[in-house]
Amino acid sequence: QVFPSQDPLDRADFNAVEYINALFPTEQSLANIDEVVNKIRLKIRRLDDNIRTVVRGQTNVGQDGRQALEEAQKAIQQLFGKIKDIKDKAEKSEQMVKEITRDIKQLDHAKRHLTTSITTLNHLHMLAGGVDSLEAMTRRRQYGEVANLLQGVVNVLEHFNKYMGIPQIRQLSERVKAAQSELGQQILADFEEAFPSQGTKRTGGPSNVLRDACLVANVLDPRIKQEIIKKFIKQHLSEYLVLFQENQDVAWLDKIDRRYAWIKRQLVDYEEKYGRMFPAEWCMTERIAVEFCHVTRAELSKIMRTRAKEIEVKLLLFAIQRTTNFEGLLAKRFSGCTLADGTVKKPEVPPPSTNPFLEDETGAETDEIVIEKSDTDKPKKPKVPDNPFHGIVSKCFEPHLYVYIESQDKNLGELIDRFVADFKAQGPPKPNVDEGGAVLPSCADLFVYYKKCMVQCSQLSTGEPMIALTTIFQKYLREYAWKILSGNLPKTTSSSGGLTITSLLKEKEGSEVAKFTLEELCLICSILSTAEYCLATTQQLEEKLKEKVDASLMERINLTGEMDTFSIVISNSIQLLVQDLDAACDPALTAMSKMQWQNVEHVGDQSPYVTSVILHIKQNVPIIRDNLASTRKYFTQFCIKFANSFIPKFINHLFKCKPISMVGAEQLLLDTHSLKMVLLDLPSIGSQVVRKAPASYTKIVVKGMTRAEMILKVVMAPHEPPVVFVDNYIKLLADCSTDTFQKILDMKGLKRSEQSSMLDLFRLRLPAPPPGGDSTSSLSLSAPTPEQESSRIRKLEKLIKKRL
Numbered sequence: 064q065v066f067p068s069q070d071p072l073d074r075a076d077f078n079a080v081e082y083i084n085a086l087f088p089t090e091q092s093l094a095n096i097d098e099v100v101n102k103i104r105l106k107i108r109r110l111d112d113n114i115r116t117v118v119r120g121q122t123n124v125g126q127d128g129r130q131a132l133e134e135a136q137k138a139i140q141q142l143f144g145k146i147k148d149i150k151d152k153a154e155k156s157e158q159m160v161k162e163i164t165r166d167i168k169q170l171d172h173a174k175r176h177l178t179t180s181i182t183t184l185n186h187l188h189m190l191a192g193g194v195d196s197l198e199a200m201t202r203r204r205q206y207g208e209v210a211n212l213l214q215g216v217v218n219v220l221e222h223f224n225k226y227m228g229i230p231q232i233r234q235l236s237e238r239v240k241a242a243q244s245e246l247g248q249q250i251l252a253d254f255e256e257a258f259p260s261q262g263t264k265r266t267g268g269p270s271n272v273l274r275d276a277c278l279v280a281n282v283l284d285p286r287i288k289q290e291i292i293k294k295f296i297k298q299h300l301s302e303y304l305v306l307f308q309e310n311q312d313v314a315w316l317d318k319i320d321r322r323y324a325w326i327k328r329q330l331v332d333y334e335e336k337y338g339r340m341f342p343a344e345w346c347m348t349e350r351i352a353v354e355f356c357h358v359t360r361a362e363l364s365k366i367m368r369t370r371a372k373e374i375e376v377k378l379l380l381f382a383i384q385r386t387t388n389f390e391g392l393l394a395k396r397f398s399g400c401t402l403a404d405g406t407v408k409k410p411e412v413p414p415p416s417t418n419p420f421l422e423d424e425t426g427a428e429t430d431e432i433v434i435e436k437s438d439t440d441k442p443k444k445p446k447v448p449d450n451p452f453h454g455i456v457s458k459c460f461e462p463h464l465y466v467y468i469e470s471q472d473k474n475l476g477e478l479i480d481r482f483v484a485d486f487k488a489q490g491p492p493k494p495n496v497d498e499g500g501a502v503l504p505s506c507a508d509l510f511v512y513y514k515k516c517m518v519q520c521s522q523l524s525t526g527e528p529m530i531a532l533t534t535i536f537q538k539y540l541r542e543y544a545w546k547i548l549s550g551n552l553p554k555t556t557s558s559s560g561g562l563t564i565t566s567l568l569k570e571k572e573g574s575e576v577a578k579f580t581l582e583e584l585c586l587i588c589s590i591l592s593t594a595e596y597c598l599a600t601t602q603q604l605e606e607k608l609k610e611k612v613d614a615s616l617m618e619r620i621n622l623t624g625e626m627d628t629f630s631i632v633i634s635n636s637i638q639l640l641v642q643d644l645d646a647a648c649d650p651a652l653t654a655m656s657k658m659q660w661q662n663v664e665h666v667g668d669q670s671p672y673v674t675s676v677i678l679h680i681k682q683n684v685p686i687i688r689d690n691l692a693s694t695r696k697y698f699t700q701f702c703i704k705f706a707n708s709f710i711p712k713f714i715n716h717l718f719k720c721k722p723i724s725m726v727g728a729e730q731l732l733l734d735t736h737s738l739k740m741v742l743l744d745l746p747s748i749g750s751q752v753v754r755k756a757p758a759s760y761t762k763i764v765v766k767g768m769t770r771a772e773m774i775l776k777v778v779m780a781p782h783e784p785p786v787v788f789v790d791n792y793i794k795l796l797a798d799c800s801t802d803t804f805q806k807i808l809d810m811k812g813l814k815r816s817e818q819s820s821m822l823d824l825f826r827l828r829l830p831a832p833p834p835g836g837d838s839t840s841s842l843s844l845s846a847p848t849p850e851q852e853s854s855r856i857r858k859l860e861k862l863i864k865k866r867l
Contacts, residue, residue: 071085086099087099187232194235194238194239250276250287250291251287251290251291251294254273254276254291254294254295257273258294258295258298273340277291277340277341277342277345288345292345292347292350295347296347296350296351296354299329299333299351300329300351300354300355300358303322303325303326303329303355303358304358304362306325307321307322307325307362309362309365309366309369315366315370315373316363316367316374316378316379316381316382317378317381317382319363319381319382319385319386320385322359323385323386323389326351326352326355329351329355330348330351330352333347333348333351334348346397348397349397349398352393352396352397353455356393356455356456357455359456360455360456360458360459361459363382363456363459363460364459364462367459367460367462367463371463374463374466375466376466376467376469376470379460379463379464379466379467380467382460383457383460383523386456386457386460387453387457387522389456390453390455390456390457393455394451394453398451457523460523461523461524461526461528464520464523464524464528464531465528465531467520467523467528468520468528468531468532468535471516471532471535472535472538475512475535475538475539476539478508478509478512478539479539479542479543479546479547482505482508482509482543482546482547483546483547483550485505486503486505486547486551501589501592502589502592502593502596503547503589503590503593505543505547506543506547506593506596506597509539509543510600510604513536513604516532516536517529517532517536517604517607517608517611520532521611521612525611525612525613526612526613526616527616529608529611529612529613529616530612530616530619530620533608533612533619533620533622536604536608536622537622537624537625540597540601540622540625540628541624541625541628543597544594544597544625544628544629544631544632545628548590548593548594548597548629548632549632549635551586551590552586552587552590552635552636552639553579553583553586553587553639578643578646578647578679579639579643581686584640584643584683584686584687584690585686585690587636587639587640588636588640588686588687588690588691589690590632590636591632591633591636591637591691591694591697592690592691592693592694594629594630594632594633594636595629595633595694595697597629598626598629598630598633601622601625601626601629602622602626604622605620605621605622608620608622633697637697637700637701637704638704640683640687640701641701641704641705641708643683644679644680644683644684644705644709645705645708645709645712647679647683648675648676648679648680648709649712650675651672651673651675651676651679652672652676652712652713652716653716654671654672654675655670655672655716655717655720655734656716656717656719656720658670658672658720660720660721660722660723660724660727660728660730660731661722661723661724661727661812662724662727663724663726663727663730664726665726666726666729666730666733667730669733669734669737670730670734672734673734673737673738676738676741677737677738677741680741680745680748681748681749684745684748684749685748685749685750687701688746688750698746699746699757699759699760702745702746702756702757702760703759703760703763705745706742706745706760706763706764706767707763709742710742710763710764710767710768710771711767713738713771714767714770714771714774717731717735717771717774717775718774718806718809718810720810721809721810721812722809722810722811722812723778723810723811723812725779728775728778728779729779731775732772732775732776732779735768735771735772735775736772738768739764739765739768739771739772742764742768743756743761743764743765744756745760745764746760770796773795773796774796774807774810776795777791777792777795777796777807778807778810778811782811782813782817782821785820785821785824786824786828788821789821789824789825789828790828792804792807792825793828793829799829801822801825801826804821804822804825805818805822808821808822
């Protein structure tokens with residue numbers, strides 16, 4: 064299909080039968096068949112005419128194409144000829160330009176060569192004259208003129224580097240080098256003459272000649288300058304080495320001030336006599352001070368190794384303080400630009416502190432550590448080093464800091480002994496005077512001392528001595544935990560064995576039960592709060608020690624063991640509080656189990672043993688809560704541990720109540736519900752501010768006491784028919800243990816024969832254990848859901864109300 068067409072005859076899927084059916088849809092339409100045939104014939108005739116016309120029109124197409132191709136070829140030939148003419152004309156033009164500019168290029172080259180030749184000759188003249196003048200001035204020691212001339216000669220000589228193959232130029236270069244060498248030797252000789260290295264008397268001194276010689280040395284080989292500096296400083300410090308020899312009294316640490324006083328005088332003397340002789344950029348004053356520091360460090364190290372047994376902590380701290388003061392003075396006076404030539408590097412400044420454990424105290428800074436009797440007990444904190452000279456001398460004291468560490472060990476031991484003595488003398492904190500549960504003051508004193516020790520040691524060294532100090536800290540943290548905290552926890556006693564049921568039931572104030580006094584309870588809470596404070600502060604101490612110590616030693620600082628020790632003290636304190644309240648409730652539970660429950664005739668108010676338990680709870684819990692107000696999470700732990708201890712014990716005593724009548728079971732159910740309400744209210748009992756008990760605690764109480772209520776409900780249920788009783792037991796208690804079922808039967812007072820048949824039936828009615836379960840999982844069913852528990856609780860409450 065070449066052109067779009069709507070004619071059905073042009074369709075690709077043309078069907079003759081369909082087309083004829085479309086023309087003659089009915090028999091009546093066949094009457095027009097002649098007309099339709101004529102139209103089709105006419106259409107065929109027109110198509111034939113169109114085809115014939117098109118075929119005839121294509122007869123001359125080939126001839127027209129050949130003619131057009133010939134015309135295109137002729138046009139291309141004409142264009143090629145024109146391009147060739149243009150190229151020929153361009154080549155002729157280029158040749159003409161070259162001929163015109165040939166003379167101009169020659170003139171340019173000649174000018175450039177002439178300029179280079181004149182410049183080179185001028186430089187050569189300057190070089191030759193400069194070399195002659197340099198040699199003459201060198202012989203006459205005219206160093207002032209030589210300094211300027213030598214620099215110019217060296218600069219000019221650089222232009223002749225590419226002409227060194229010429230003998231005359233090479234000869235001039237060698238003369239310059241010889242003059243430089245001669246100048247260097249001559250200047251060194253002049254300085255040796257002016258400042259002789261042998262002998263103590265100086266025959267020469269500063270002069271303009273030497274000052275100009277220093278300017279020349281700046282242009283010469285740098286080794287000449289270094290040699291001058293080295294010899295001058297060595298000669299300047301020769302007196303120091305003689306005065307402070309190892310065998311002299313002034314060489315020891317107690318007279319270390321004299322060393323620094325000597326160098327101060329020498330520097331002032333140098334400035335007055337020789338300050339203008341050396342160029343300012345040589346920094347001679349600083350170089351003398353730095354060399355003095357290196358010499359002093361070596362000398363002090365040597366003498367301290369020899370007399371190590373004579374070093375005492377006060378003497379060591381005195382020497383370190385004077386030395387750090389001197390280093391600070393150097394930092395104020397000099398920039399430290401010459402230290403790059405030595406081995407001392409600027410120490411890295413520790414990052415700023417963000418931990419409250421070691422916040423800088425206002426007014427606590429001082430320029431000196433006062434060396435007195437109390438200096439090691441309460442050492443002063445020196446300023447934080449922030450200068451390039453820090454450690455340039457004081458580094459020599461680091462190998463002897465073990466003396467300081469041993470002193471701190473001794474002082475901390477005395478401090479712990481003092482804490483123990485103070486506690487014995489003052490006794491436990493008074494609940495009516497002091498705030499209950501307050502942290503023991505000795506704890507704060509210990510960590511304040513730790514802080515001062517750590518800051519002082521970090522100024523002395525951040526290497527191995529800090530690790531040694533950390534070990535001392537660990538030792539006395541453990542001693543504090545055991546001697547001060549655990550050592551002062553009250554001891555538990557048990558003296559309730561000989562009490563009668565009557566005395567237990569009549570108990571009102573709990574006087575017959577051995578329990579902690581109010582002071583002892585406050586002491587336990589105070590120790591618990593102190594242990595918690597120590598735990599948190601020890602963690603901060605570890606972080607600060609890691610900040611202070613060198614990065615390579617950071618992994619060796621670990622106070623986890625000490626933190627675990629304080630956690631043990633906290634756990635023991637809570638356990639003591641739980642045991643005390645638990646033991647106070649024991650006589651009441653014993654009285655409950657020894658009552659004749661089968662003889663109870665009617666349900667009354669709560670039993671005396673419940674009143675006794677509630678009395679003890681109301682006596683102890685408010686005191687504990689108030690004393691642990693600052694550590695609420697540990698009071699919650701106390702409540703949870705007490706519930707976990709008391710409820711299983713209550714259920715065990717419940718099983719001992721046998722036999723039980725129906726009325727007795729109802730009375731016990733009432734008592735159980737009363738205890739449950741008290742336990743749920745335990746965290747806020749006796750408090751004016753009522754807080755909702757923690758969900759974790761409430762869940763434990765509801766689960767445990769609901770089980771006790773379910774046991775009593777099973778006991779109240781009739782044991783006939785047995786099948787219903789057994790199914791009811793399995794449903795309510797969800798306990799597949801035969802021991803528990805046996806106890807229930809004992810509580811009901813069934814005979815042995817009835818119990819035997821009931822046990823056989825119970826074993827038969829037990830649900831099959833899940834496949835793949837182990838032996839322990841088959842002994843108990845899943846616990847009831849919270850919805851089931853709440854439903855049973857509502858039923859029990861209705862039952863109690865009905866009975867009452």
